[in-house]
Amino acid sequence: MNLPNLLTMLRIFLIPVFLFVFYSNIENSTIYAALIFVLAGITDILDGYIARKYNMITKVGTVLDPIADKLTTFAILISFVSRNLIPLWILIFLGVKEILMILGGIVLYSEGRKIMPADKHGKMATLSFYIAILSIAFKLPLAIRNIFLVATVILHLIAFMNYFIMFNKIRTNRGKT
Secondary structure (H helix, E strand, C coil), X not given: CCHHHHHHHHHHHHHHHHHHHHCCCCCCHHHHHHHHXXXXXXXXXXXXXXXXXXXXXXXXXXXXXXXXXXXXXXHHHHHHHHCCCCCHHHHHHHHHHHHHXXXXXXXXXXXXXXXXXXXXXXXXXXXXXXXXXXXXXXXXXXXXXXXXXXXHHHXXXXXXXXXXXXXXXXXXXXXXX
């Protein structure tokens, strides 16, 4: 198990820590949980950077990293909806998008094809998600939070459409892997 994979495992371990803190009776628990979310984001950036820079990309990491991303996203969305910090429709929209991405990855993986890596659209959508969640946790004015949430939904839709186009191109070129 190399360093990038260990960082991905740490990110998965931080999910129950986030949930424990988020649902605790600690004063400002949402802020502390958001800081754990930021730490998870930093490990996400580091594991990808280290894996690419030092050629430490593994099959395990290629599969584990998106799983960690999806689990983190669902934990945040479900917990924030449960406390009425974000509307349910955002959980449904982003949840359906994430499930479709998982299914697409499974299809490609089962066909022996490369799983599509994150591109600039996906990274922008992820960044907007972090900003939106932090704006809520730190109780920025409602109008600003709503702008960040809407931007997140729009960027996730753009990223999904881009991945869908790439997915279709990969599936159409059956002879190539």
